[in-house]
Amino acid sequence: GNSVTQMEGPVTLSEEAFLTINCTYTATGYPSLFWYVQYPGEGLQLLLKATKADDKGSNKGFEATYRKETTSFHLEKGSVQVSDSAVYFCALSDRGGGFKTIFGAGTRLFVKA
Amino acid sequence: DVKVTQSSRYLVKRTGEKVFLECVQDMDHENMFWYRQDPGLGLRLIYFSYDVKMKEKGDIPEGYSVSREKKERFSLILESASTNQTSMYLCASSFGEPGNTIYFGEGSWLTVV
Numbered sequence: 001g002n003s004v005t006q007m008e009g010p011v012t013l014s015e016e017a018f019l020t021i022n023c024t025y026t027a028t029g030y031p032s033l034f035w036y037v038q039y040p041g042e043g044l045q046l047l048l049k050a051t052k053a054d055d056k057g058s059n060k061g062f063e064a065t066y067r068k069e070t071t072s073f074h075l076e077k078g079s080v081q082v083s084d085s086a087v088y089f090c091a092l093s094d095r096g097g098g099f100k101t102i103f104g105a106g107t108r109l110f111v112k113a
Numbered sequence: 114d115v116k117v118t119q120s121s122r123y124l125v126k127r128t129g130e131k132v133f134l135e136c137v138q139d140m141d142h143e144n145m146f147w148y149r150q151d152p153g154l155g156l157r158l159i160y161f162s163y164d165v166k167m168k169e170k171g172d173i174p175e176g177y178s179v180s181r182e183k184k185e186r187f188s189l190i191l192e193s194a195s196t197n198q199t200s201m202y203l204c205a206s207s208f209g210e211p212g213n214t215i216y217f218g219e220g221s222w223l224t225v226v
Contacts, residue, residue: 106155
């Protein structure tokens with residue numbers, strides 16, 4: 001079945017550091033891939049998405065590229081801010097899975113001033 | 114903006130009580146979901162609904178039921194609450210077919226004592 005694996009946290013960085021959060025997936029079809037973010041005390045919200053191989057999703061300085069050959073969708077940001085402290089979830093959805101979106105376990109990011 | 118509203122942010126219930134968690138969305142979305150979020154486990158799908166009066170089991174439906182009498186409202190019911198159902202519950206909705214963005218409510222923290 002479909003699955004998502006993302007790096008365990010927490011990840012602690014200083015402000016302006018480079019961020020990478022790794023995400024790999026297993027899917028039988030051709031999934032859409034997502035990164036969702038959860039700020040403290042809130043629900044999840046979409047950060048970015050990509051719907052086919054080699055697509056790059058981007059938003060708020062974050063980027064992720066859909067790599068079919070390595071089944072990966074790593075999240076990157078060139079210079080993190082304290083306000084980026086949150087939990088980040090990688091997720092996938094495909095037609096073969098029906099209406100189920102599969103989420104990774106989440107990676108907590110702490111950014112220090 | 115899409116708004117998914119969960120009726121209660123924080124609840125404390127006793128073991129054996131019947132618990133209702135209510136969710137309303139204002140964007141005429143066909144699909145609605147209930148997830149449970151636990152540390153280290155990410156989000157797990159309890160039930161979802163792709164139309165009024167329709168429901169499908171997710172990955173962890175045991176001990177839960179749902180009701181969708183109107184398109185905008187999706188209720189999660191714990192028939193007899195137990196301490197292992199202490200968790201954060203997230204309601205979500207989406208439009209159309211799988212792969213579209215999911216919009217989440219802010220979550221309901223349920224403690225069963």
